[in-house]
Amino acid sequence: MAVYTDVSDDALAEFLTGYDLGTLVAFRGIAEGVENSNFSLRTTAGDFILTLYERRVDPADLPWFVGLMQHLAARGIDCPLPVCGRDGEALRRLCGRPAAITTFLPGVWPRRVQLWHCRALGEALARLHLAGADYTPERPNALGPAAWAPLLARAGDGADTLLPGFRDALHDATHRILQDWPHTLPRGTIHADLFPDNVFFLNDHLSGLIDFYFACSDFLAYDIAVCINAWCFEPDFAFNATKARALLAGYQSARPLAAEEKSAMPVLARGAALRFLLTRLYDWLNTPEGALVVRKNPLDYWRRLRFHLGIDNFDAYGL
Amino acid sequence: MAVYTDVSDDALAEFLTGYDLGTLVAFRGIAEGVENSNFSLRTTAGDFILTLYERRVDPADLPWFVGLMQHLAARGIDCPLPVCGRDGEALRRLCGRPAAITTFLPGVWPRRVQLWHCRALGEALARLHLAGADYTPERPNALGPAAWAPLLARAGDGADTLLPGFRDALHDATHRILQDWPHTLPRGTIHADLFPDNVFFLNDHLSGLIDFYFACSDFLAYDIAVCINAWCFEPDFAFNATKARALLAGYQSARPLAAEEKSAMPVLARGAALRFLLTRLYDWLNTPEGALVVRKNPLDYWRRLRFHLGIDNFDAYGL
Numbered sequence: 001m002a003v004y005t006d007v008s009d010d011a012l013a014e015f016l017t018g019y020d021l022g023t024l025v026a027f028r029g030i031a032e033g034v035e036n037s038n039f040s041l042r043t044t045a046g047d048f049i050l051t052l053y054e055r056r057v058d059p060a061d062l063p064w065f066v067g068l069m070q071h072l073a074a075r076g077i078d079c080p081l082p083v084c085g086r087d088g089e090a091l092r093r094l095c096g097r098p099a100a101i102t103t104f105l106p107g108v109w110p111r112r113v114q115l116w117h118c119r120a121l122g123e124a125l126a127r128l129h130l131a132g133a134d135y136t137p138e139r140p141n142a143l144g145p146a147a148w149a150p151l152l153a154r155a156g157d158g159a160d161t162l163l164p165g166f167r168d169a170l171h172d173a174t175h176r177i178l179q180d181w182p183h184t185l186p187r188g189t190i191h192a193d194l195f196p197d198n199v200f201f202l203n204d205h206l207s208g209l210i211d212f213y214f215a216c217s218d219f220l221a222y223d224i225a226v227c228i229n230a231w232c233f234e235p236d237f238a239f240n241a242t243k244a245r246a247l248l249a250g251y252q253s254a255r256p257l258a259a260e261e262k263s264a265m266p267v268l269a270r271g272a273a274l275r276f277l278l279t280r281l282y283d284w285l286n287t288p289e290g291a292l293v294v295r296k297n298p299l300d301y302w303r304r305l306r307f308h309l310g311i312d313n314f315d316a317y318g319l
Numbered sequence: 320m321a322v323y324t325d326v327s328d329d330a331l332a333e334f335l336t337g338y339d340l341g342t343l344v345a346f347r348g349i350a351e352g353v354e355n356s357n358f359s360l361r362t363t364a365g366d367f368i369l370t371l372y373e374r375r376v377d378p379a380d381l382p383w384f385v386g387l388m389q390h391l392a393a394r395g396i397d398c399p400l401p402v403c404g405r406d407g408e409a410l411r412r413l414c415g416r417p418a419a420i421t422t423f424l425p426g427v428w429p430r431r432v433q434l435w436h437c438r439a440l441g442e443a444l445a446r447l448h449l450a451g452a453d454y455t456p457e458r459p460n461a462l463g464p465a466a467w468a469p470l471l472a473r474a475g476d477g478a479d480t481l482l483p484g485f486r487d488a489l490h491d492a493t494h495r496i497l498q499d500w501p502h503t504l505p506r507g508t509i510h511a512d513l514f515p516d517n518v519f520f521l522n523d524h525l526s527g528l529i530d531f532y533f534a535c536s537d538f539l540a541y542d543i544a545v546c547i548n549a550w551c552f553e554p555d556f557a558f559n560a561t562k563a564r565a566l567l568a569g570y571q572s573a574r575p576l577a578a579e580e581k582s583a584m585p586v587l588a589r590g591a592a593l594r595f596l597l598t599r600l601y602d603w604l605n606t607p608e609g610a611l612v613v614r615k616n617p618l619d620y621w622r623r624l625r626f627h628l629g630i631d632n633f634d635a636y637g638l
Contacts, residue, residue: 008430009520023522027427028359029350040347040359042425106361108346111327201328203342 005037005052005095015094018085019101021045032109032197035213037097040104047104049080052097057213059098064139065212066090066100068132068189075131078208080105107200107207113231118243120206121199121231122224122250125191128209129220130255132189141192141216143275145181148174151278158285162299170277173305177274180267182219185260190223191215195230221261224251225268229276229304237303241318248319262314270308277301324356324371324414334413337404338420340364351428351516354532356416359423366423368399371416376532378417383458384531385409385419387451387508394450397527399424426519426526432550437562439525440518441569444510444546447528448539449574451508460511460535462594464500467493470597477604481618489596492624496593499586501538504579509542510534514549540580543570544587548595548623556622560637567638581633589627596620 006029007015016024022044030038030049037052053062066082070090073081080102082090092099110117141147152159152170159167191198193214200208224247232243251257281298311317325348326334335343341363349357349368356371372381385401389409392400399421401409411418429436462470471478471489478486510517512533519527543566551562570576600617630636 006430009427010431012427024427025425025521026423026519031348031350104345106344108328108331108343111325112329200345202344 004054005097007039007050007052007095011095015092015099016043018087018092019083020086021048021083021101041101048083048101049104050094050099050101052094052099053213054097057098058142061139061213062091062098062100064137065215067137068135068215069102069212071135072128072131077128077131078105078206079212080208080210105200105208105210107202109197109200111196113196113243115243115246116204117196117199117201117206118231119246119250120201121194121227122247122252123254124199124206124209124250125194125223125227126251126254128191129188129223135189138217139215141190141218143192143214143279144216144218145178145271148178148271148274148278151282155278155281155285159281162281162284163302166302170274170281173270173309174274176309177267177270181271182260182264182267185219185221185264186258187217188220189215190218190220192218192223192226194223194227219261219264219268220255221257221264222268222272224248224257224261225265225272226275228265228269229272229301233304233307237300237307239307239317244317245319265314265317266308266311269311270305273301273305273308277305323373324416326358326369326371326414330414334411334418335362337406337411338402339405340367340402340420360420367402367420368423369413369418369420371413371418372532373416376417380458381410381417381419383456384534386456387454387534388421388531390454391447391450396447396450397424397525398531399527399529424519424527424529426521428516428519430515432515432562434562434565435523436515436518436520436525437550438565438569439520440513440546440550441543441566441571442573443518443525443528443569444513444542445570445573447510448507448542454508457536458534460509460537462511462533462598463535463537464497464590467497467590467593467597470601474597474600474604478600481600481603482621485621489593489600492589492628493593495628496586496589500590501579501583501586504538504540504583505577506536507539508534509537509539511537511542511545513542513546538580538583538587539574540576540583541587541591543567543576543580544584544591545594547584547588548591548620552623552626556619556626558626558636563636564638584633584636585627585630588630589624592620592624592627596624 012027024043026042028040030040035056036054039050041048041050069079069082072079083101084090085092090100152174157167159170198211227247228244231247232240234240277298280296280301284295284298287295331346343362345361347359349359354375355373358369360367360369388398388401391398402420403409404411409419471493476486478489517530546566547563551559551566553559596617599615599620603614603617606614
């Protein structure tokens with residue numbers, strides 16, 4: 001469910017007067033997404049997405065996100081392009097929230113990930129990294145290693161309600177991952193949340209990447225680790241090495257990995273699993289009853305984390 | 320939230336092979352609606368809505384609904400038109416559920432109802448009644464008077480958890496309304512759920528009516544009573560006689576009301592309020608914690624019902 005704030009017809013009509021987008025034709029809430037309120041917006045000028053930024057997005061970060069999408073789109077990446085109003089501003093306010101209109105991307109996100117999706121994703125991710133390399137403003141990863149211990153502390157003893165001994169196991173894993181965390185890998189602008197529902201495909205090719213609101217400056221290979229976790233495990237949590245191989249081959253067709261990026265992959269994959277585990281754990285324990293949000297089971301990522309904890313080096317992935 | 324069943328890309332692609340609709344361009348869940356799963360579907364042939372019929376719709380009723388929309392669309396009513404597959408069938412199955420593709424209607428539903436909306440709605444409702452007059456198959460109103468006592472019995476003592484003495488008050492009101500219920504008003508095909516989110520407006524005119532899945536054969540004036548309750552009360556539950564006057568004027572511009580329809584309006588409005596009160600009460604008491612449905616407060620309709628219980632005759636509305 002992704003309509004937290006509904007927009008009145010009056011407010012929408014008034015909002016649109018700030019743009020050169022003709023007149024309103026249709027307006028529907030979009031069910032996908034969990035962080036912001038998203039609407040399909042059709043005007044006589046075409047199709048767009050209207051996003052109202054909700055509680056989890058820091059308004060101070062919005063210019064960075066908008067700048068990034070403009071930067072990437074200008075370099076040929078198929079991503080939503082923020083539409084500027086008559087005053088040249090893409091970021092505006094609507095119903096008391098920051099809001100922006102972006103272009104509509106055709107395509108459908110894959111409910112069942114196939115091998116060719118993984119290869120196309122890998123290549124698109126590398127192209128994203130190359131295109132983002134000269135986006136110079138930095139945005140620290142708010143959900144990077146420095147955030148993990150505090151997130152775990154906020155979960156408190158609640159973790160044990162999911163699994164006996166879970167809290168201690170998470171403390172151990174976090175400690176171990178932080179100790180092993182690399183310091184000197186190639187850095188740049190990463191998406192940091194490139195799950196299948198953020199990637200559109202159309203007619204057997206990748207047609208677009210969306211939802212850049214976790215993007216940040218971090219190790220490029222960490223972005224690959226996020227994708228390996230999100231795309232290369234089967235519903236029964238079995239690691240699919242064939243898919244990971246396709247993802248990495250696609251990536252390296254555009255940007256070959258350095259030796260140190262490969263050797264860091266096991267710890268990056270552990271960290272990437274921990275990051276989603278911890279935010280899901282926090283949401284699991286803190287989502288009010290009756291909230292219109294699907295709580296994702298943190299244990300799904302515990303399964304991935306345990307798998308990566310058993311991998312000593314890159315070759316052990318069997319790629 | 321209106322995506323109960325997600326549709327895999329494979330299943331969608333296979334489903335579309337049954338139609339002459341070209342190839343898939345985009346596919347997004349729609350947030351609006353509570354009964355069925357709805358998706359925006361764009362193909363190279365244009366824009367459509369894909370609906371998967373969920374638990375509350377009796378599959379045996381679907382041919383009646385599809386036939387009604389085809390009947391109304393053929394008579395110039397702006398409503399979704401079911402799209403037939405290559406085999407001539409509009410009703411198919413997808414992901415284990417009955418499913419249909421309908422045409423996309425432009426427009427936006429009014430979040431804040433204005434006077435001109437009410438007038439346009441009244442006229443459209445009368446045109447709907449005239450166009451549906453020769454749709455001869457009958458469908459009894461499953462949520463009509465015969466359903467109210469059983470619905471109330473199923474709520475049991477739970478009503479008193481909302482308001483002390485609520486159960487007894489509802490028993491009294493139901494008894495009184497059933498005693499006064501008319502028997503001989505003009506009948507026909509009614510929409511029976513024409514709330515603002517089922518009516519689209521575009522450029523200052525009404526552009527379409529959607530969601531015919533409560534439509535049935537009943538008193539035409541009962542449909543007006545449903546609309547009076549849904550469109551002519553302010554957020555503070557004050558009856559807005561000006562809006563009701565506009566709605567009735569719009570209606571009578573296309574279909575003048577008979578004297579007995581006017582005199583029955585207070586009891587029809589009480590019954591219409593009771594019907595939504597009872598289903599909301601049932602949902603309120605029976606929606607599992609964490610379900611992705613906004614529970615609507617039954618007391619909002621108790622306020623309306625109490626207002627109508629104080630109206631002795633049509634003139635007392637001050638129209």
